[in-house]
Amino acid sequence: MASLEQNQNAQTQRGRVSRRSFLKGITVSAAGMALLGVAGCAAPGAAPAAGGEGAAPSEEAVSIRWHHRLGGWEMYPQRIEAYQEATGVTVVEETFPEGSAEYGPKIVSLIAAGTVGDITWTAIGTGSYQFLVQNNGLAAIDDLVEADTSGFTLDEYFPRIVSSLRVENNLYGLPETAHGVQTCLFFNRDLIEEAGADVPTLDWTRDDLLQMAIQMTEGDQKGFLPATGDYSNTRNHTLPYGGELLSEDGTTSLLETEEVKEGLRWVHSLFTEHAAAPSPQQMAGAGLGAEQMFLARQIVSYQSGGWGLSVRNVVEDEFNWDMVLMPNGPAGNRGFHLHIDAEAVTAQSEHKQEAYEFAKYLTDAEAGVGIALQIGLATRPDAFADERVASNPHLVLLGQAASEAAEHLNPANMRKQEMQTTIKAIFDPLWLGDVQPDDAFFAQASATFQEFLDKPVD
Numbered sequence: 001m002a003s004l005e006q007n008q009n010a011q012t013q014r015g016r017v018s019r020r021s022f023l024k025g026i027t028v029s030a031a032g033m034a035l036l037g038v039a040g041c042a043a044p045g046a047a048p049a050a051g052g053e054g055a056a057p058s059e060e061a062v063s064i065r066w067h068h069r070l071g072g073w074e075m076y077p078q079r080i081e082a083y084q085e086a087t088g089v090t091v092v093e094e095t096f097p098e099g100s101a102e103y104g105p106k107i108v109s110l111i112a113a114g115t116v117g118d119i120t121w122t123a124i125g126t127g128s129y130q131f132l133v134q135n136n137g138l139a140a141i142d143d144l145v146e147a148d149t150s151g152f153t154l155d156e157y158f159p160r161i162v163s164s165l166r167v168e169n170n171l172y173g174l175p176e177t178a179h180g181v182q183t184c185l186f187f188n189r190d191l192i193e194e195a196g197a198d199v200p201t202l203d204w205t206r207d208d209l210l211q212m213a214i215q216m217t218e219g220d221q222k223g224f225l226p227a228t229g230d231y232s233n234t235r236n237h238t239l240p241y242g243g244e245l246l247s248e249d250g251t252t253s254l255l256e257t258e259e260v261k262e263g264l265r266w267v268h269s270l271f272t273e274h275a276a277a278p279s280p281q282q283m284a285g286a287g288l289g290a291e292q293m294f295l296a297r298q299i300v301s302y303q304s305g306g307w308g309l310s311v312r313n314v315v316e317d318e319f320n321w322d323m324v325l326m327p328n329g330p331a332g333n334r335g336f337h338l339h340i341d342a343e344a345v346t347a348q349s350e351h352k353q354e355a356y357e358f359a360k361y362l363t364d365a366e367a368g369v370g371i372a373l374q375i376g377l378a379t380r381p382d383a384f385a386d387e388r389v390a391s392n393p394h395l396v397l398l399g400q401a402a403s404e405a406a407e408h409l410n411p412a413n414m415r416k417q418e419m420q421t422t423i424k425a426i427f428d429p430l431w432l433g434d435v436q437p438d439d440a441f442f443a444q445a446s447a448t449f450q451e452f453l454d455k456p457v458d
Contacts, residue, residue, distance in 0.1 A: 002233055054373070063090040064351050064358060065117030067107060070095045075363075076372025083361040089354045092117075094115035102130035104417065111348060112139045118349035119358055122173055124164065124408050125232055125339030127416030129173065131338070134414045134458065138172040139347045144356045145171070152360060157379045164338050164408040173342030174363045175379040177371055180336025180405035182227035182236050183398065184308055185209070185327070186294065187301035189320040192216065195249035200301070202397075206240060206266060209301075213276040216300040223276040225290055225302035226267050228431050233421035235337055236303075238263040239406060240329020245423065250412035251453055254438075255426075263329070265437045270429055294321075305399045306376035323394050325401055336405035340379070377402070413457045422452045 020098045040373045068076075069322060080091050081204050094117060096106050104127065110116035116137070122129035132138050145154060154171075169379060183201055192199050197215045198208065213223030227233045235245055243259030246252060256404070270277040273427060283289070291314050293299040315321050326334045343359040345352050361367065368383030376398030383389060384399035411419050429435045 029452075031079060033307045036345075053126060059141045062351055062354055064119060064354050065091055065092045066355075066358065067094050067110075067117050068121040069103070070097055073367075073371055074374050075367050079361045079364075079367050079371070082366075087223050087354065087357060089351075089358070099113075102429075104131035107346075108137055111135065111346070111381065114348065116346050116347055116348050116354040117153070118351050120344055120346055121176070121341060122344050123339065123341045124410075125341075125414070127420065127444070129165070129340075129342060129344070130167065130410060130414045130416045133167050133172055134302070136315045136347055137348065139345045139352055140170040141174070141345055141356055141359075142170055142171050144345075144353065155301040157321050157363075158381065158402065160405075160407050161338060161340055161379050161402075162237055164340055165342055173277070173344035174359045175340050175342050176363050177341040177368070177375075177377040178300060178402050178405075179306055179339055179377040179398070180334075180401040181232045181339055182303045182305050183325055183334070183336050183401035183405075184304050184306065184323050185301060186308055186311060186323050188294065188297065188302055188319060189212045189322045191221075191297065191319070199322075199386055200324050200327070202324050203322070206327050206329045209327050210266070210270070210274070210276075213270060213301070214274050217276040220298055222278045222293075222299045223301065224270065224383050225277050225293070225299050226266065226270060227303040228427070229424050232337070232339065232420065234264070234427055235409075236326075236335040237267050239333055239337065240330035240331055241266075241334040242329075245449070246409065246411060247451060250410055253449040253450055253453060256442050258332070261439075261442055263438065264427070264430070268437045271431055281372050290315070309376065309394060323397070325397055333406070334401070334404060336401050338381070338402070338405045340408070372399070386404070411453055413453065413455050415452070415455060416458050418458075419452065422449065424446075 080093075083089065083092060093304075096103060104287065107116060107120055107128070108131070121133070122132055122138070124130060145152075157175050158178065161178045162171070163172055165173055165175060189199060192212070195216060197212055200209070200212065209224060216223035227236065231245065238245060241259045241263040243257055243263050244254050245260065246254055256259065271279055278293065283293070288296070288298070289305065290302045291308075291311055294302060294311065295314055297319075302386045306352045309323070311321060323451065326336075327335055329388075341373055343362045345355040349355050361381065365380060365382050365386075368378040368380040369386045369388055371394055372378035372386075372389045376395045378384060378389070379402075383446070384396065389395050410416055426448055430437055430441070435441050
């Protein structure tokens with residue numbers, strides 16, 4: 001049976017879903033995916049010199065190998081061309097499937113064989129960044145930044161994004177994308193207004209959302225689908241109540257705290273007590289994801305991330321939809337916490353300076369604008385201040401979400417990928433209705449989680 005998380009994520013692919021292919025269920029090849037874009041996303045303009053300013057063209061022919069996920073962002077070809085023209089260095093792309101559990105180990109296998117490239121995409125949300133740091137796969141770049149005379153500084157990025165990339169105070173990558181995980185509340189404005197219900201606003205609370213979800217639930221129509229699944233999605237629902245899943249030092253389970261219980265009981269009530277959310281069984285049985293159910297008017301609203309803006313390609317002019325940020329909880333926050341993708345220089349690279357300069361091109365102002373226009377997940381204040389981005393209210397909200405998000409929190413044993421799946425295994429039975437969120441459940445959940453946290457550094 002497909003999990004709820006799998007159904008919710010099946011159509012994201014970083015905003016590249018067309019309505020025709022969506023409705024027909026056509027599988028698009030990786031090459032085809034690279035050609036599809038979000039409707040209305042302008043391509044980045046002419047490349048500025050900021051990314052590689054001060055980097056003189058190489059006297060000898062140099063080639064660097066860059067590992068990244070299949071597809072990639074639309075701005076990649078433009079930034080590659082700008083870098084190559086400015087430096088004379090050739091970039092050779094090597095792409096791999098983006099599955100979080102596979103990417104880090106794939107790079108490590110190349111490291112073990114002595115065949116890894118010079119620069120690689122990584123992510124702290126999935127844990128590939130931490131995994132590679134722990135396996136001595138990445139080079140600290142603090143010395144390169146300090147010696148940089150081009151005018152570049154780390155102050156170009158949001159400060160908390162940079163600090164979230166530090167491991168034992170060392171920086172191993174430059175931030176390419178950032179987001180507060182499932183920050184968005186997408187909703188069918190027509191259905192809500194026709195029912196005379198209140199339309200979501202930025203001032204809403206989680207109680208307001210619950211009441212709307214209940215009011216809009218009737219027959220096969222459900223009011224709201226929350227994002228559930230791994231550690232990241234689960235923390236989204238505890239932070240608004242002041243609850244953390246683990247201690248600040250990453251060593252102790254906090255699953256038995258009242259704040260955690262309150263947040264997760266709120267989610268559980270949507271599936272069970274109020275039946276205002278489609279159950280994982282219902283979604284799996286219908287073979288539908290969140291966007292498909294939204295288009296079919298089977299859900300009135302749902303929680304997603306910036307990639308969910310691809311819904312405009314799916315809905316087109318079928319009905320009026322809108323998006324606001326998820327509402328505040330009693331603790332006065334929306335539950336956002338940072339996930340960051342970074343471009344990192346590998347420890348084995350013989351061209352660390354060139355790889356570092358290329359990372360600057362992939363994360364500079366023009367790259368940030370390109371990513372913001374495509375999916376809204378930029379890491380730089382100047383990207384969200386750019387008129388091309390600032391003119392789109394949905395993208396502005398995503399910038400607000402990134403600025404509000406809590407810093408990333410790692411387990412002390414650095415087993416982030418394993419923590420994602422451990423939390424999913426603990427709480428999936430709750431969303432399936434197989435267990436109840438009573439104190440006994442949370443006691444057992446906490447014991448299981450603590451057993452994981454007690455594992456040594458891998």
